[in-house]
Amino acid sequence: MKKIKIIFAGNDAFSLKHLKKIFLLSFVKLKAIIISKKKKRNKKISYIEKFSKKNNIKLIKVKNFNSKIKKKLKNINSDLLLVVSFGMIIPKKILKIFTLGGINIHASLLPKWRGCSPIQNSILSGDKKTGISIIQMNTEIDSGDIIYIKKYKIKKKENYNSLSNNLAKIGKQSIVKVLNQILKQKIKKIPQNNNKATYTKKIKKKDGHINWNNSAKKIERMIRAYKPWPSSYFFINKKMVKILKSEIILKKKKNKNKNLIGKIKDFNKNGILIETKKNFLNITKLQISGKKKNYSCNLYNSYKNFFKIGKLLT
Template sequence: MLQPLNIIFAGTPDFAAQHLAALIKSQHNIVAVYCPPDKPAGRGKKLTACATKMLALEHNLTVEQPINFKAVNEQQILAQYNADVMVVVAYGLLLPEVILNTPRLGCINVHGSLLPKWRGAAPIQRSLEAGDKKTGVTIMQMDKGLDTGDMILTAECAIEKTDTSASLYEKLAQLGPKALIDTLTLMSSNEHKATRQDNTLATYAHKLDKSEAEMNWLLTADELDRKVRAYNPWPVAQFTFSQGCTEKVKQHRIRIWQATIQPHTTTEPAGTIIASDKHGIVVATKTGAICLEVLQLPNKKPLPVQDILNSRGNWFTVGASINGEIN
């Protein structure tokens, strides 16, 4: 028979909230939910609660929002909950050792990769960008390192050639809660076993930077396709298009929301438009070509290329450079 655990949950975005939802439906007891302080959002900069806090309040759960855990009183407040385990999912705050050791069974984390591969802030995006064939979630016992704790349970899924960060995020949001509940079931009867990570196989998933989204046509079509999918929905792959004559040039930042690899063999320089019609704008790359299918012009919504060519067809003529000028 399952022995319910007293759980402190710590998380922030929707990914974390989906794990909290699974815990709410389980037989375990959630004694407190930890979230970062509310942040200003929108034009009015109104303080806005994160997805995890909103879900917790809907279910009348106690919510704590410390800035960090450096203050002794914050550490004491957490200890007073007498939790068996603390579950951490995309929380965004570093936990000091005193917090890691406070719950009876310590703290466990749901990480969006198959550790030790892709430790760090952006495992979903980096796995796509690298061309990995599979990914998954790892439930690990947290320690002082960054995603270096012993692994309790993993769940895998394939990365399809059409996956974006958004679609892969949803796949892991389905895998993670089940893996978490399975882990807690093992922990409740002290049947869980933890395996050390092989540090020699570790890779690091650096936080995304907007500058990385700039398309470099000297990369291969395969590399560019992976960048487009990895940076959807943020920061979105993009390029700068120059319009006008030499004396007066106007530059436009154009975002790429959807593209596909094309089997074209061309001798045209990378960045040259080799086809432009209702099916898309085909651009030569270092190896092969890539077809841009859904674009977003400045201050406009994303549109299929067919719609953009109806009004901006003279921007994307065959033979022109994608960063070239028009008269």
């Protein structure tokens, strides 16, 4: 059986799940792996490096796609560039090296949520569905023709970790189908409707700082979207507190007294109740800076004075 020669480009845990699947396919020859070269390396990227070393696969670290990198990739002689959560635009001169060009696995139903944080934005926006899109790459962000699309119904309490894992399962199944279609030359391409495109931005640590002037619904989505990073947090007594789990408690009327917003309404064994712009947010699991993760009910006796009723959270 003819094998398709692939160079894989990816940087994180979502990428790694797809990389492992590709590596096991009998009709794929994985020729090399590309990762972005950054000053600060994180564990997720190092996992891909470890995978390449363990399986004796050539690793290429890229800061930018200069002539040296172009020559190196050309000499590897591959059919296809497969990109998953790579975070860098691949220039046309690089895509042209590959006889089949480049394809990208993206964690949204394109053209919705183009860019680097589609999973988080699906949760933040309260989307009912998302999915996996596999596209033929061009030089613009996630705007290439769609080759394959698979929908996924988002569960009610889905957070970043669970949604990422579920989409990776779909992505792994989808890429096997697409690669088979490529070998059989049965690919159909559907142009995206650019008028319906929405874009995401790179998430920063400061994005996790809670603004209590938002509704409880918006804050609760944020807590799920930003778990585990950058996490959703507030400050009390100059200490950072991360919210790990929460729930919305309905309030009959919208909060018209701005002085109450962000204050602790109650603290009991059911959680820490916070006033927001609309409804209450009940914190059920948290982590105080320098302490272990814990459920609010376990902190009730020892932290009554810390989470004092009427205290303003910043």
